[in-house]
Amino acid sequence: DKKSSGRQVLVLGGSRGIGEAIVRRFAENGDNVVFTYAHSQEKANAIAAETQSQAVKLDVSDRAALANAVAEAGELDVLVFNAGLLAAGDPLDIPAEEIERLFTVNIHAPYFAAVEAARRMHAGGRIIIIGSVNADRMPMEGLSAYSTSKAALQGMVKGLARDFGDRAITVNVVQPGPTDTDMNPADGPLHETMHGFMAIKRHAHAGEVAGMVFWVASQEAAMVTGTALTIDGGFGA
Ligand code: NDP
Numbered sequence: 001d002k003k004s005s006g007r008q009v010l011v012l013g014g015s016r017g018i019g020e021a022i023v024r025r026f027a028e029n030g031d032n033v034v035f036t037y038a039h040s041q042e043k044a045n046a047i048a049a050e051t052q053s054q055a056v057k058l059d060v061s062d063r064a065a066l067a068n069a070v071a072e073a074g075e076l077d078v079l080v081f082n083a084g085l086l087a088a089g090d091p092l093d094i095p096a097e098e099i100e101r102l103f104t105v106n107i108h109a110p111y112f113a114a115v116e117a118a119r120r121m122h123a124g125g126r127i128i129i130i131g132s133v134n135a136d137r138m139p140m141e142g143l144s145a146y147s148t149s150k151a152a153l154q155g156m157v158k159g160l161a162r163d164f165g166d167r168a169i170t171v172n173v174v175q176p177g178p179t180d181t182d183m184n185p186a187d188g189p190l191h192e193t194m195h196g197f198m199a200i201k202r203h204a205h206a207g208e209v210a211g212m213v214f215w216v217a218s219q220e221a222a223m224v225t226g227t228a229l230t231i232d233g234g235f236g237a
Helices: 017-028 041-051 063-072 096-119 144-167 191-196 206-216
Strands: 008-012 032-037 054-057 078-081 126-130 170-176 228-231
Touching: 008 017, 008 063, 008 096, 017 032, 017 041, 017 078, 017 206, 032 041, 041 054, 063 096, 078 096, 096 126, 096 144, 126 144, 126 206, 144 170, 144 228, 170 206, 206 228
Parallel strands: 008 032, 008 078, 032 054, 078 126, 126 170, 170 228
Antiparallel strands: none
């Protein structure tokens, strides 16, 4: 039977925001958590010490290093791909290199991470990618590359769910709406505009998103696969 604690969990992008909350949620449950950071070394080391998890430095856009980090995390029960970039502005002005980097981190990296994890994942494993409600609703200007990247994840999880279903591995995308992090602070300049699109007019706490991820990773969610689970205060409604 599948374990409900003591699982081997890898969180790619776990040093801040939603990823940090996910690391804390699994660690509190008694799972063995390895997580990566790109820049926030001090923060990552503090989280690792506090939660008895392991922090590994990794830029997920480096495909060889990414494959290596996933392989080194061992036979996983749960892979969470959380790292993500935002680029805002007029598409006529944003440098192409910036857009390519966004697509690499937000689309290519979760694909390769999922495939690499599946090579040695336990039967009944969980692959969870953090997308965005912007895959379904993009009611603002200047974020088209971001919404493109998050929409791609919906196709990704549908296909990979088929590919790995014979081993009862589930593949899903969790789609937050506005969530209070460095990327989208609850008191940022656009908060009133964003709350205007919502039924529940506040940013989510990162821990609320982590709770949904934790549930998707549970045994109860064994039949949830190839789908998007949205947690957005009604932003997409
Ligand atoms: P933050 O910007 O607060 O944190 C981003 C995290 O990703 C950090 O831990 C960062 O590590 C890591 N990261 C970024 N780039 C890389 C990279 N190249 N390699 C490895 N790690 C990297 O973001 P959030 O917590 O807000 O967002 C997390 C996810 O949730 C993203 O995919 C985002 O698109 C999505 N999301 C967020 C929403 C929001 O309102 N906040 C809404 C919908 C979706 P480091 O600090 O070391 O650089």
